[in-house]
Amino acid sequence: MTIRGEDLLIMGAWGLLVGSLIDTIGQTQQSLTGTDLGKDLIIKGNGIEAFGNSLQAIGRTKLLPPEPELSEIYSILGCWLEAAGNSTNAIGVEIEVNVSEDEGIKIDTLGSGVQALGAAFEAVGASLTEDSSFRSLSIKGNSFISLGSLLESIGNIFVINNKTEIGEQILLVGSWIQVIGSFILVHAITLEVESISSSKIESSNLSYYNYNTC
Incomplete structure (x- = not known):
């Protein structure tokens, strides 16, 4: 069974939202307690986000026309970069917990x-x-x-420089802003x-009409 590009886009968007929520719950626990509590959720959340980004990238690739626009190339590249970033986040937190805190945070x-x-x-x-109808929402999300x-990157820089309290606050704000963005993106x-589905139906109906009027 072949999964359509449109379905992969939807699945990826929801994966990104679920992952960001799990990540943010973990970050909230960590920031409010000042301990490692919640880091396991942060690792899982980032992993799910990376999976969601990958699904979006594959979905957009499947939907590419023979002569793709620059906007479509940018979107696919962005999805893969996000997947790489989230995967790196998960690896970093894992290293922070089990190997070296400083290296992991970096x-x-x-x-x-x-x-x-x-x-x-x-x-x-x-x-x-x-x-x-979706252009402005996509930009905002x-x-x-x-x-x-x-902001999360900046928060970690503060933590590295022993300004943990303000760093954790920035991390928490950055995490919740991502959740808002994920909701908008869904x-x-x-x-x-x-819109894609409507265009396909119209194109199919037009082809059928042209065929039967020839």
């Missing part, structure tokens, strides 16, 4: 930076598309995710998939 910081860059690419890709990831992608 890797986590890098991952958040890569994720911010990926979401920024997606926002730019959305901005280059034609005006539609990805911008929120990019900002939240950037709505945006739902509208985008509806």
Whole structure:
């Protein structure tokens, strides 16, 4: 059974939302208690987010026309960068817990930076598309995710420099901003998939009409 690109987009968006919620619950526990409580959820959340980003990248690749637009290339690149960033986050937190706290935080910081860059690419890709019902939502959602990831990277820098309290606060704010962005993105992608489906139906009906009038 072949999964359609539209289905992968929806699955990826919901995976990103679920992952970001799990990550944020873990980050909230960690920030409020000042302990490692919640790090296991952060690891799982980032892993689910990376999986969701990968599904989106594959879905968008399956939907590429023979001559893709620059906006579509930017969006696919952004998805893969986000997947790489979230995977790096998960690895970094794992290292932080089990191997070296300093090294783990540095890797986590890098991952958040890569994720911010990926979401920024997606926002730019959305901005280059034609005006539609989902265009502005896609820009907003990805911008929120990019900002939240950037704040997480900054928060980790504060933690590395022994300013743990303010660093944890920034991490918490960044995490919740990503959740907001993920909610917006689910709505945006739902509208985008509806638009794609409508276009396919119209194209099919037109082809049928042309065939039967020849």
